[in-house]
Amino acid sequence: MRTYIEFALKKFQNKMAYRLEFFMGIVNTVITIVVYLCIYKALYGGATEIDGITFQMVATNFVISLGLSDAFKYNEMFLQDKIHDGTITNEFLKPVNFVFRMLSENIGEGLFKIIFNFIPALLFTLLYASLCPPKSILNLFIMLVSMMLGYLILWLISFIVQTWSFWLFSVWGIITIKNVFVNILSGSLLPMWFMPATLRKIISFTPFESIYFTPVRIYLGELCGADILSGMAVQLIWICILALVAGAFWKNGVKKLVVQGG
Protein backbone atom coordinates (compact mmCIF):
# COMPACT_ATOMS: atom_id res chain seq x y z
CA MET A 1 0.00 0.00 0.00
CA ARG A 2 2.82 2.37 0.96
CA THR A 3 4.42 1.92 -2.46
CA TYR A 4 1.24 2.91 -4.24
CA ILE A 5 0.79 6.00 -2.07
CA GLU A 6 4.35 6.93 -3.07
CA PHE A 7 3.40 6.56 -6.76
CA ALA A 8 0.47 8.89 -6.23
CA LEU A 9 2.65 11.47 -4.45
CA LYS A 10 5.36 11.32 -7.14
CA LYS A 11 2.83 12.04 -9.86
CA PHE A 12 1.47 14.88 -7.75
CA GLN A 13 4.94 16.44 -7.45
CA ASN A 14 5.60 15.94 -11.14
CA LYS A 15 2.57 18.01 -11.97
CA MET A 16 3.74 20.81 -9.66
CA ALA A 17 6.68 21.44 -11.97
CA TYR A 18 4.57 23.05 -14.69
CA ARG A 19 3.53 26.43 -13.32
CA LEU A 20 2.15 27.98 -16.51
CA GLU A 21 0.02 24.97 -17.26
CA PHE A 22 -1.33 25.22 -13.73
CA PHE A 23 -2.27 28.88 -14.07
CA MET A 24 -3.87 28.39 -17.47
CA GLY A 25 -5.79 25.42 -16.11
CA ILE A 26 -7.49 27.68 -13.57
CA VAL A 27 -8.42 30.27 -16.21
CA ASN A 28 -9.79 27.51 -18.40
CA THR A 29 -11.93 26.05 -15.63
CA VAL A 30 -13.30 29.48 -14.65
CA ILE A 31 -14.26 30.22 -18.26
CA THR A 32 -15.93 26.81 -18.59
CA ILE A 33 -18.00 27.33 -15.45
CA VAL A 34 -19.02 30.89 -16.38
CA VAL A 35 -20.00 29.87 -19.90
CA TYR A 36 -22.14 26.94 -18.81
CA LEU A 37 -23.86 29.05 -16.17
CA CYS A 38 -24.69 31.54 -18.94
CA ILE A 39 -26.13 28.74 -21.07
CA TYR A 40 -28.30 27.42 -18.23
CA LYS A 41 -29.42 30.95 -17.39
CA ALA A 42 -30.50 31.50 -21.00
CA LEU A 43 -32.36 28.17 -20.99
CA TYR A 44 -34.18 29.17 -17.79
CA GLY A 45 -35.02 32.48 -19.48
CA GLY A 46 -35.77 34.34 -16.25
CA ALA A 47 -37.78 31.55 -14.58
CA THR A 48 -36.68 30.83 -11.01
CA GLU A 49 -37.54 27.17 -11.10
CA ILE A 50 -38.66 24.57 -13.61
CA ASP A 51 -40.27 21.32 -12.42
CA GLY A 52 -39.19 22.21 -8.88
CA ILE A 53 -35.54 22.41 -9.93
CA THR A 54 -34.00 25.82 -9.23
CA PHE A 55 -31.26 27.42 -11.28
CA GLN A 56 -28.93 27.09 -8.30
CA MET A 57 -29.45 23.33 -8.20
CA VAL A 58 -28.54 23.09 -11.88
CA ALA A 59 -25.44 25.21 -11.32
CA THR A 60 -24.45 23.04 -8.34
CA ASN A 61 -24.93 19.88 -10.39
CA PHE A 62 -22.65 21.27 -13.07
CA VAL A 63 -19.91 22.43 -10.72
CA ILE A 64 -19.76 19.15 -8.75
CA SER A 65 -19.70 17.11 -11.98
CA LEU A 66 -17.02 19.35 -13.41
CA GLY A 67 -14.87 18.93 -10.30
CA LEU A 68 -15.03 15.17 -10.54
CA SER A 69 -14.51 15.02 -14.29
CA ASP A 70 -11.54 17.41 -13.93
CA ALA A 71 -9.97 15.05 -11.42
CA PHE A 72 -10.49 12.23 -13.86
CA LYS A 73 -8.72 13.83 -16.85
CA TYR A 74 -5.46 12.05 -17.57
CA ASN A 75 -3.75 10.43 -20.51
CA GLU A 76 -6.10 7.62 -21.47
CA MET A 77 -3.69 6.44 -24.18
CA PHE A 78 -1.15 5.42 -21.52
CA LEU A 79 -1.66 1.67 -21.82
CA GLN A 80 -1.71 1.75 -25.62
CA ASP A 81 1.57 3.69 -25.73
CA LYS A 82 3.17 1.21 -23.32
CA ILE A 83 2.07 -1.67 -25.53
CA HIS A 84 3.13 -0.01 -28.79
CA ASP A 85 6.66 0.82 -27.70
CA GLY A 86 6.99 -2.46 -25.79
CA THR A 87 7.95 -0.88 -22.46
CA ILE A 88 5.02 -2.69 -20.86
CA THR A 89 7.31 -5.71 -20.47
CA ASN A 90 9.57 -3.69 -18.15
CA GLU A 91 6.54 -2.99 -16.01
CA PHE A 92 5.85 -6.69 -15.60
CA LEU A 93 9.39 -7.25 -14.31
CA LYS A 94 8.94 -4.75 -11.50
CA PRO A 95 7.76 -6.07 -8.13
CA VAL A 96 4.61 -3.92 -8.13
CA ASN A 97 1.19 -4.55 -9.56
CA PHE A 98 1.03 -2.56 -12.77
CA VAL A 99 -2.72 -1.95 -12.69
CA PHE A 100 -2.65 -0.60 -9.14
CA ARG A 101 0.31 1.55 -10.07
CA MET A 102 -1.71 3.05 -12.93
CA LEU A 103 -4.64 3.68 -10.62
CA SER A 104 -2.52 5.33 -7.93
CA GLU A 105 -0.75 7.57 -10.44
CA ASN A 106 -4.08 8.64 -11.89
CA ILE A 107 -5.39 9.39 -8.42
CA GLY A 108 -2.27 11.45 -7.66
CA GLU A 109 -2.85 13.46 -10.82
CA GLY A 110 -6.52 13.85 -9.94
CA LEU A 111 -5.73 15.15 -6.45
CA PHE A 112 -3.40 17.72 -7.97
CA LYS A 113 -6.13 18.93 -10.33
CA ILE A 114 -8.69 19.13 -7.53
CA ILE A 115 -6.45 21.07 -5.16
CA PHE A 116 -4.66 23.39 -7.57
CA ASN A 117 -7.12 23.71 -10.40
CA PHE A 118 -10.66 23.02 -9.37
CA ILE A 119 -10.75 24.57 -5.88
CA PRO A 120 -9.17 27.93 -6.92
CA ALA A 121 -11.53 28.06 -9.91
CA LEU A 122 -14.44 27.29 -7.63
CA LEU A 123 -13.50 30.16 -5.30
CA PHE A 124 -13.43 32.58 -8.26
CA THR A 125 -16.79 31.29 -9.40
CA LEU A 126 -18.34 31.82 -5.99
CA LEU A 127 -17.62 35.53 -6.38
CA TYR A 128 -19.68 35.49 -9.54
CA ALA A 129 -22.51 33.07 -8.85
CA SER A 130 -24.21 31.50 -5.88
CA LEU A 131 -24.43 27.75 -5.51
CA CYS A 132 -26.56 25.62 -3.19
CA PRO A 133 -24.97 24.94 0.20
CA PRO A 134 -24.77 21.27 1.21
CA LYS A 135 -27.82 19.96 3.04
CA SER A 136 -25.67 19.37 6.11
CA ILE A 137 -22.00 18.85 6.96
CA LEU A 138 -22.69 15.12 7.14
CA ASN A 139 -24.14 15.17 3.62
CA LEU A 140 -20.98 16.90 2.44
CA PHE A 141 -18.79 14.15 3.85
CA ILE A 142 -20.96 11.35 2.51
CA MET A 143 -20.88 13.07 -0.87
CA LEU A 144 -17.07 13.04 -0.83
CA VAL A 145 -17.12 9.27 -0.24
CA SER A 146 -19.73 8.84 -2.96
CA MET A 147 -17.60 10.94 -5.32
CA MET A 148 -14.66 8.59 -4.78
CA LEU A 149 -16.91 5.69 -5.75
CA GLY A 150 -17.98 7.69 -8.80
CA TYR A 151 -14.32 8.19 -9.66
CA LEU A 152 -13.70 4.44 -9.49
CA ILE A 153 -16.61 3.81 -11.87
CA LEU A 154 -15.19 6.33 -14.33
CA TRP A 155 -11.73 4.82 -13.97
CA LEU A 156 -12.89 1.23 -14.48
CA ILE A 157 -14.90 2.11 -17.60
CA SER A 158 -11.83 3.86 -18.99
CA PHE A 159 -9.55 0.97 -18.02
CA ILE A 160 -11.78 -1.60 -19.74
CA VAL A 161 -11.65 0.40 -22.98
CA GLN A 162 -7.89 0.89 -22.60
CA THR A 163 -7.29 -2.88 -22.33
CA TRP A 164 -8.74 -3.25 -25.82
CA SER A 165 -5.43 -1.93 -27.11
CA PHE A 166 -4.14 -5.50 -26.67
CA TRP A 167 -6.31 -6.41 -29.65
CA LEU A 168 -6.79 -3.20 -31.62
CA PHE A 169 -4.34 -1.04 -33.53
CA SER A 170 -5.58 2.17 -31.92
CA VAL A 171 -8.16 2.77 -29.21
CA TRP A 172 -8.21 6.56 -29.61
CA GLY A 173 -11.50 6.50 -31.52
CA ILE A 174 -13.22 4.16 -29.09
CA ILE A 175 -12.02 6.15 -26.08
CA THR A 176 -13.36 9.34 -27.67
CA ILE A 177 -16.74 7.72 -28.32
CA LYS A 178 -16.80 6.32 -24.77
CA ASN A 179 -16.20 9.83 -23.41
CA VAL A 180 -19.12 11.19 -25.43
CA PHE A 181 -21.40 8.58 -23.87
CA VAL A 182 -20.11 9.36 -20.39
CA ASN A 183 -20.44 13.14 -20.89
CA ILE A 184 -23.99 13.02 -22.18
CA LEU A 185 -25.55 10.12 -20.29
CA SER A 186 -24.08 10.86 -16.87
CA GLY A 187 -25.89 14.19 -16.73
CA SER A 188 -22.85 16.41 -16.33
CA LEU A 189 -23.82 18.72 -19.21
CA LEU A 190 -27.60 18.40 -19.29
CA PRO A 191 -28.70 17.58 -15.73
CA MET A 192 -30.45 14.25 -15.26
CA TRP A 193 -33.63 16.05 -14.10
CA PHE A 194 -34.25 17.40 -17.60
CA MET A 195 -33.61 14.22 -19.58
CA PRO A 196 -36.61 12.85 -21.49
CA ALA A 197 -38.38 10.26 -19.30
CA THR A 198 -37.58 7.21 -21.44
CA LEU A 199 -33.91 8.13 -21.73
CA ARG A 200 -33.67 8.62 -18.00
CA LYS A 201 -35.30 5.23 -17.44
CA ILE A 202 -32.68 3.61 -19.69
CA ILE A 203 -29.82 5.46 -17.96
CA SER A 204 -30.99 4.18 -14.57
CA PHE A 205 -30.01 0.67 -15.71
CA THR A 206 -26.46 1.76 -16.58
CA PRO A 207 -23.51 2.77 -14.40
CA PHE A 208 -23.72 6.35 -15.76
CA GLU A 209 -26.28 7.50 -13.19
CA SER A 210 -23.95 6.45 -10.36
CA ILE A 211 -21.03 8.60 -11.52
CA TYR A 212 -22.05 12.21 -10.85
CA PHE A 213 -25.73 12.19 -10.13
CA THR A 214 -25.65 10.10 -6.92
CA PRO A 215 -23.06 12.39 -5.24
CA VAL A 216 -24.98 15.48 -6.39
CA ARG A 217 -28.25 14.19 -4.96
CA ILE A 218 -26.59 13.33 -1.66
CA TYR A 219 -25.10 16.84 -1.49
CA LEU A 220 -28.40 18.54 -2.24
CA GLY A 221 -30.30 16.30 0.17
CA GLU A 222 -32.52 14.82 -2.56
CA LEU A 223 -31.51 11.45 -1.18
CA CYS A 224 -31.83 10.96 2.56
CA GLY A 225 -31.68 8.13 5.06
CA ALA A 226 -32.04 4.71 3.49
CA ASP A 227 -31.96 6.18 -0.03
CA ILE A 228 -28.37 7.32 0.52
CA LEU A 229 -27.38 3.79 1.45
CA SER A 230 -29.15 2.25 -1.52
CA GLY A 231 -27.64 4.85 -3.86
CA MET A 232 -24.16 4.02 -2.64
CA ALA A 233 -24.91 0.30 -2.73
CA VAL A 234 -25.73 0.65 -6.42
CA GLN A 235 -22.40 2.42 -6.90
CA LEU A 236 -20.59 -0.46 -5.15
CA ILE A 237 -22.41 -3.07 -7.22
CA TRP A 238 -21.34 -1.30 -10.42
CA ILE A 239 -17.76 -1.13 -9.19
CA CYS A 240 -17.78 -4.90 -8.56
CA ILE A 241 -19.29 -5.71 -11.96
CA LEU A 242 -16.91 -3.39 -13.83
CA ALA A 243 -13.91 -4.69 -11.85
CA LEU A 244 -14.76 -8.26 -12.84
CA VAL A 245 -15.09 -7.29 -16.51
CA ALA A 246 -11.86 -5.28 -16.37
CA GLY A 247 -10.03 -8.19 -14.71
CA ALA A 248 -11.19 -10.58 -17.42
CA PHE A 249 -10.08 -8.29 -20.25
CA TRP A 250 -6.75 -7.59 -18.57
CA LYS A 251 -5.93 -11.29 -17.98
CA ASN A 252 -6.76 -12.32 -21.54
CA GLY A 253 -4.97 -9.32 -22.98
CA VAL A 254 -1.74 -9.97 -21.10
CA LYS A 255 -1.80 -13.61 -22.27
CA LYS A 256 -2.16 -12.46 -25.85
CA LEU A 257 0.55 -9.80 -25.64
CA VAL A 258 3.38 -10.15 -28.14
CA VAL A 259 6.18 -7.59 -28.14
CA GLN A 260 8.56 -7.53 -31.05
CA GLY A 261 12.21 -7.22 -30.12
CA GLY A 262 12.83 -4.42 -27.67
Next chain:
Amino acid sequence: MGEIKIAAQSLRMSIHTRMQYRVDSLVATLAVFVREATNIIVIYLALMKFDKINGWNVNEMLFLFSLLFLTYAFVVSLFADLRDFSCMIREGRFDRLMLRPRGLLFQLILNNADIIASIGHGTLGICLFLISANKVGITWDIPTILYYISAIIGGVLIQGGMFILFSALSFYFVETNSIREIFYWNMRKFAGYPISIYNKLIQTLMMYVVPFAFVNYFPAQYLLRKEDMADYNEMYMYIAPCVGVVIYLTAYGFWRISVKRYKSTGN
Protein backbone atom coordinates in the same frame (compact mmCIF):
# COMPACT_ATOMS: atom_id res chain seq x y z
CA MET B 1 -0.19 25.93 -62.63
CA GLY B 2 2.62 24.00 -60.95
CA GLU B 3 1.22 25.09 -57.61
CA ILE B 4 -2.12 23.43 -58.24
CA LYS B 5 -0.38 20.22 -59.23
CA ILE B 6 1.64 20.21 -56.00
CA ALA B 7 -1.53 20.85 -54.02
CA ALA B 8 -3.39 17.98 -55.65
CA GLN B 9 -0.42 15.69 -55.18
CA SER B 10 -0.10 16.43 -51.48
CA LEU B 11 -3.83 15.98 -50.94
CA ARG B 12 -3.54 12.55 -52.55
CA MET B 13 -0.62 11.78 -50.25
CA SER B 14 -2.61 12.75 -47.16
CA ILE B 15 -5.45 10.47 -48.20
CA HIS B 16 -3.08 7.61 -49.00
CA THR B 17 -1.36 7.86 -45.61
CA ARG B 18 -4.67 7.58 -43.82
CA MET B 19 -5.90 4.75 -46.01
CA GLN B 20 -3.03 2.53 -44.85
CA TYR B 21 -5.17 1.76 -41.83
CA ARG B 22 -8.66 1.67 -43.22
CA VAL B 23 -10.66 0.44 -40.26
CA ASP B 24 -8.79 2.62 -37.85
CA SER B 25 -9.39 5.70 -40.01
CA LEU B 26 -13.06 4.90 -40.25
CA VAL B 27 -13.38 4.56 -36.47
CA ALA B 28 -11.41 7.77 -35.94
CA THR B 29 -13.65 9.68 -38.38
CA LEU B 30 -16.73 8.37 -36.64
CA ALA B 31 -15.20 9.36 -33.30
CA VAL B 32 -14.61 12.95 -34.46
CA PHE B 33 -18.18 13.10 -35.76
CA VAL B 34 -19.65 11.81 -32.49
CA ARG B 35 -17.38 13.97 -30.31
CA GLU B 36 -18.36 17.12 -32.15
CA ALA B 37 -22.00 16.10 -32.04
CA THR B 38 -21.93 16.10 -28.21
CA ASN B 39 -22.96 19.74 -27.95
CA ILE B 40 -25.65 19.24 -30.58
CA ILE B 41 -27.16 16.28 -28.72
CA VAL B 42 -27.07 18.21 -25.44
CA ILE B 43 -28.74 21.30 -26.89
CA TYR B 44 -31.28 19.12 -28.72
CA LEU B 45 -32.25 17.31 -25.51
CA ALA B 46 -32.27 20.60 -23.60
CA LEU B 47 -34.58 22.27 -26.12
CA MET B 48 -36.98 19.30 -25.94
CA LYS B 49 -37.47 20.47 -22.37
CA PHE B 50 -36.99 24.25 -22.59
CA ASP B 51 -38.21 24.97 -26.14
CA LYS B 52 -36.04 28.04 -26.77
CA ILE B 53 -32.69 29.50 -25.77
CA ASN B 54 -32.82 33.28 -25.82
CA GLY B 55 -35.41 33.16 -28.60
CA TRP B 56 -33.60 30.59 -30.77
CA ASN B 57 -35.48 27.36 -31.43
CA VAL B 58 -33.95 24.00 -32.18
CA ASN B 59 -33.65 24.36 -35.95
CA GLU B 60 -32.15 27.83 -35.71
CA MET B 61 -29.59 26.46 -33.24
CA LEU B 62 -28.70 23.62 -35.61
CA PHE B 63 -28.25 26.15 -38.41
CA LEU B 64 -26.00 28.27 -36.20
CA PHE B 65 -23.87 25.23 -35.34
CA SER B 66 -23.69 24.09 -38.98
CA LEU B 67 -21.76 27.21 -39.99
CA LEU B 68 -19.12 26.45 -37.37
CA PHE B 69 -18.63 22.86 -38.53
CA LEU B 70 -18.71 23.55 -42.27
CA THR B 71 -16.05 26.25 -42.03
CA TYR B 72 -13.88 24.15 -39.74
CA ALA B 73 -13.96 21.24 -42.21
CA PHE B 74 -12.13 23.50 -44.69
CA VAL B 75 -9.85 24.91 -42.00
CA VAL B 76 -8.44 21.52 -40.97
CA SER B 77 -7.94 20.37 -44.51
CA LEU B 78 -5.93 23.52 -45.29
CA PHE B 79 -4.33 24.67 -42.04
CA ALA B 80 -3.59 21.34 -40.31
CA ASP B 81 0.17 22.02 -40.20
CA LEU B 82 -0.37 25.42 -38.63
CA ARG B 83 -2.66 23.88 -36.05
CA ASP B 84 0.21 21.60 -34.93
CA PHE B 85 2.88 24.19 -35.60
CA SER B 86 4.64 24.23 -32.22
CA CYS B 87 5.10 20.48 -32.52
CA MET B 88 6.56 20.97 -35.98
CA ILE B 89 9.13 23.46 -34.69
CA ARG B 90 10.09 21.26 -31.76
CA GLU B 91 10.75 18.30 -34.03
CA GLY B 92 12.73 20.43 -36.47
CA ARG B 93 10.41 19.63 -39.38
CA PHE B 94 10.04 23.31 -40.16
CA ASP B 95 13.69 23.48 -41.31
CA ARG B 96 12.92 21.06 -44.08
CA LEU B 97 10.40 23.44 -45.62
CA MET B 98 12.97 26.23 -45.71
CA LEU B 99 15.09 24.25 -48.12
CA ARG B 100 12.35 23.91 -50.70
CA PRO B 101 11.78 26.35 -53.56
CA ARG B 102 8.28 27.44 -52.59
CA GLY B 103 6.83 29.95 -50.10
CA LEU B 104 6.75 28.74 -46.49
CA LEU B 105 3.12 29.54 -45.82
CA PHE B 106 2.15 28.04 -49.14
CA GLN B 107 3.81 24.77 -48.19
CA LEU B 108 2.34 24.78 -44.69
CA ILE B 109 -1.15 25.29 -46.03
CA LEU B 110 -0.98 22.72 -48.79
CA ASN B 111 1.26 20.08 -47.26
CA ASN B 112 -0.88 18.26 -44.78
CA ALA B 113 -4.61 17.81 -44.69
CA ASP B 114 -6.25 16.32 -41.63
CA ILE B 115 -8.67 14.29 -43.73
CA ILE B 116 -10.24 12.53 -40.76
CA ALA B 117 -11.15 15.71 -38.89
CA SER B 118 -12.24 17.31 -42.14
CA ILE B 119 -14.68 14.54 -43.03
CA GLY B 120 -15.90 14.29 -39.44
CA HIS B 121 -16.67 17.99 -39.13
CA GLY B 122 -17.82 18.33 -42.74
CA THR B 123 -20.34 15.51 -42.56
CA LEU B 124 -21.76 16.87 -39.35
CA GLY B 125 -21.98 20.38 -40.83
CA ILE B 126 -23.74 19.15 -43.97
CA CYS B 127 -26.19 17.03 -41.94
CA LEU B 128 -27.08 19.98 -39.72
CA PHE B 129 -27.45 22.26 -42.72
CA LEU B 130 -29.73 19.83 -44.55
CA ILE B 131 -31.90 19.30 -41.47
CA SER B 132 -32.29 22.97 -40.65
CA ALA B 133 -31.91 25.04 -43.86
CA ASN B 134 -35.50 24.63 -44.99
CA LYS B 135 -37.08 25.06 -41.58
CA VAL B 136 -35.63 28.39 -40.48
CA GLY B 137 -37.49 30.57 -42.96
CA ILE B 138 -34.67 31.55 -45.30
CA THR B 139 -35.58 32.12 -48.93
CA TRP B 140 -32.57 30.83 -50.84
CA ASP B 141 -32.39 33.37 -53.69
CA ILE B 142 -29.21 34.38 -55.51
CA PRO B 143 -28.11 37.25 -53.18
CA THR B 144 -28.69 35.04 -50.12
CA ILE B 145 -26.67 32.20 -51.62
CA LEU B 146 -23.86 34.60 -52.52
CA TYR B 147 -23.88 36.01 -48.98
CA TYR B 148 -23.86 32.48 -47.56
CA ILE B 149 -20.88 31.40 -49.68
CA SER B 150 -18.86 34.48 -48.83
CA ALA B 151 -19.71 34.03 -45.15
CA ILE B 152 -18.32 30.49 -45.32
CA ILE B 153 -15.15 31.72 -47.02
CA GLY B 154 -14.89 34.52 -44.47
CA GLY B 155 -15.29 32.01 -41.65
CA VAL B 156 -12.52 29.83 -43.05
CA LEU B 157 -10.22 32.87 -43.36
CA ILE B 158 -10.95 34.02 -39.80
CA GLN B 159 -9.99 30.65 -38.32
CA GLY B 160 -7.09 30.15 -40.72
CA GLY B 161 -5.83 33.64 -39.87
CA MET B 162 -6.03 32.84 -36.17
CA PHE B 163 -3.98 29.67 -36.72
CA ILE B 164 -1.34 31.72 -38.56
CA LEU B 165 -1.26 34.33 -35.76
CA PHE B 166 -0.87 31.69 -33.07
CA SER B 167 1.81 29.93 -35.11
CA ALA B 168 3.73 33.17 -35.60
CA LEU B 169 3.72 33.60 -31.82
CA SER B 170 5.86 30.47 -31.53
CA PHE B 171 8.74 32.46 -33.06
CA TYR B 172 8.70 34.63 -29.94
CA PHE B 173 7.71 32.18 -27.18
CA VAL B 174 8.70 28.59 -26.57
CA GLU B 175 5.36 27.56 -25.13
CA THR B 176 2.25 28.77 -26.95
CA ASN B 177 0.00 25.75 -26.50
CA SER B 178 -1.71 26.91 -23.33
CA ILE B 179 -2.54 30.32 -24.80
CA ARG B 180 -4.00 28.61 -27.81
CA GLU B 181 -5.84 26.16 -25.58
CA ILE B 182 -7.59 28.96 -23.71
CA PHE B 183 -8.29 31.35 -26.52
CA TYR B 184 -8.91 29.08 -29.44
CA TRP B 185 -10.05 25.63 -28.34
CA ASN B 186 -11.92 26.69 -25.25
CA MET B 187 -13.77 29.48 -27.06
CA ARG B 188 -14.54 27.26 -29.99
CA LYS B 189 -16.43 24.86 -27.73
CA PHE B 190 -18.84 27.66 -26.85
CA ALA B 191 -19.00 29.41 -30.21
CA GLY B 192 -21.96 27.31 -31.31
CA TYR B 193 -24.33 29.14 -28.99
CA PRO B 194 -25.77 32.61 -29.71
CA ILE B 195 -23.23 34.97 -28.13
CA SER B 196 -26.03 37.11 -26.74
CA ILE B 197 -26.49 34.58 -23.92
CA TYR B 198 -23.02 35.27 -22.52
CA ASN B 199 -21.85 37.97 -20.14
CA LYS B 200 -20.11 41.07 -21.48
CA LEU B 201 -16.57 39.77 -20.99
CA ILE B 202 -17.08 36.61 -23.00
CA GLN B 203 -19.02 38.49 -25.68
CA THR B 204 -16.11 40.90 -26.07
CA LEU B 205 -13.66 38.00 -26.34
CA MET B 206 -15.81 36.33 -28.98
CA MET B 207 -16.19 39.48 -31.04
CA TYR B 208 -12.84 41.23 -30.84
CA VAL B 209 -10.20 38.80 -29.51
CA VAL B 210 -11.06 35.46 -31.07
CA PRO B 211 -13.78 36.63 -33.45
CA PHE B 212 -15.84 33.45 -33.67
CA ALA B 213 -18.96 35.66 -33.60
CA PHE B 214 -18.18 36.59 -37.22
CA VAL B 215 -17.84 32.93 -38.22
CA ASN B 216 -21.35 31.89 -37.31
CA TYR B 217 -23.36 34.29 -35.13
CA PHE B 218 -23.46 37.42 -37.30
CA PRO B 219 -23.82 35.58 -40.63
CA ALA B 220 -26.68 33.54 -39.11
CA GLN B 221 -28.23 36.80 -37.88
CA TYR B 222 -28.12 38.25 -41.39
CA LEU B 223 -30.10 35.23 -42.61
CA LEU B 224 -32.42 34.75 -39.63
CA ARG B 225 -32.86 38.24 -38.09
CA LYS B 226 -33.48 37.19 -34.49
CA GLU B 227 -34.49 39.75 -31.88
CA ASP B 228 -31.25 39.56 -29.89
CA MET B 229 -29.46 41.27 -32.80
CA ALA B 230 -30.79 44.52 -31.31
CA ASP B 231 -27.90 44.43 -28.81
CA TYR B 232 -25.30 44.81 -31.56
CA ASN B 233 -24.45 47.21 -34.31
CA GLU B 234 -26.30 46.17 -37.47
CA MET B 235 -23.14 46.77 -39.47
CA TYR B 236 -21.65 43.59 -38.05
CA MET B 237 -24.02 41.41 -40.09
CA TYR B 238 -22.98 43.05 -43.32
CA ILE B 239 -19.25 43.17 -42.72
CA ALA B 240 -19.05 39.59 -41.37
CA PRO B 241 -17.73 38.10 -44.64
CA CYS B 242 -15.07 40.85 -44.91
CA VAL B 243 -13.73 40.37 -41.40
CA GLY B 244 -12.06 37.18 -42.55
CA VAL B 245 -10.11 38.95 -45.30
CA VAL B 246 -8.86 41.62 -42.87
CA ILE B 247 -7.81 39.09 -40.24
CA TYR B 248 -6.12 36.88 -42.78
CA LEU B 249 -4.12 39.75 -44.28
CA THR B 250 -3.10 41.00 -40.82
CA ALA B 251 -2.03 37.49 -39.87
CA TYR B 252 -0.07 37.17 -43.09
CA GLY B 253 1.77 40.44 -42.45
CA PHE B 254 2.57 39.44 -38.88
CA TRP B 255 3.83 36.06 -40.09
CA ARG B 256 6.15 37.68 -42.65
CA ILE B 257 7.73 39.85 -39.94
CA SER B 258 7.93 37.08 -37.35
CA VAL B 259 9.35 34.33 -39.52
CA LYS B 260 12.61 36.31 -39.83
CA ARG B 261 13.24 35.67 -36.14
CA TYR B 262 13.17 31.92 -36.58
CA LYS B 263 16.06 30.01 -35.03
CA SER B 264 16.09 26.29 -35.45
CA THR B 265 15.79 24.16 -32.34
CA GLY B 266 18.57 21.98 -33.74
CA ASN B 267 18.18 18.29 -34.12
